[in-house]
Amino acid sequence: MRAVTTDDHTGLPSELFTTIDHVGIAVPDLDEAVAFYARAFGVHSVHEETNEEQGVREAMLAVGDGATRIQLLAPLTPESTIAKFIGRSGPGLQQLAFRVADVEAVSATLRERGLRLLYDVPRRGTAGSRVNFVHPKDAGGVLVELVEPAGGPEHV
Numbered sequence: 001m002r003a004v005t006t007d008d009h010t011g012l013p014s015e016l017f018t019t020i021d022h023v024g025i026a027v028p029d030l031d032e033a034v035a036f037y038a039r040a041f042g043v044h045s046v047h048e049e050t051n052e053e054q055g056v057r058e059a060m061l062a063v064g065d066g067a068t069r070i071q072l073l074a075p076l077t078p079e080s081t082i083a084k085f086i087g088r089s090g091p092g093l094q095q096l097a098f099r100v101a102d103v104e105a106v107s108a109t110l111r112e113r114g115l116r117l118l119y120d121v122p123r124r125g126t127a128g129s130r131v132n133f134v135h136p137k138d139a140g141g142v143l144v145e146l147v148e149p150a151g152g153p154e155h156v
Helices: 029-041 081-089 103-112
Strands: 019-026 044-051 056-063 068-075 091-099 130-134 144-148
Touching: 019 081, 019 144, 029 044, 029 056, 029 068, 068 081, 068 091, 081 091, 103 130, 103 144
Parallel strands: 019 068, 091 144
Antiparallel strands: 019 091, 044 056, 056 068, 130 144
């Protein structure tokens, strides 16, 4: 388990994130997007699933050594958040996701720092991870996802 350093001025953890987990890209058609990334960039899907709760079909694409990921997100219904995003902004970069050791602790720290989170309690994310999101209006227009991998801190 990693030692948590604290900021001398606030006593709060200074390093909330362990790494960038992935970058999320909204796409209208998952199969087309997966094929494009493979054909154009040689980047291949290593995990695909449907997340009914989030209203998406998704694919995780491994880049380089596989530690870096791109997440492609396609809407399941016209009412889903991703469908609304595509309708408003078009396909493209939708989120920046940071890996965290404890999503509840990081969420609490960010709330103490005055940031709004989208969920009161974490929800299920890709491959059984636990996730929450920082409201884009509180993060310079960027939807920031917090990802605690399945299995908890020992898998970070």
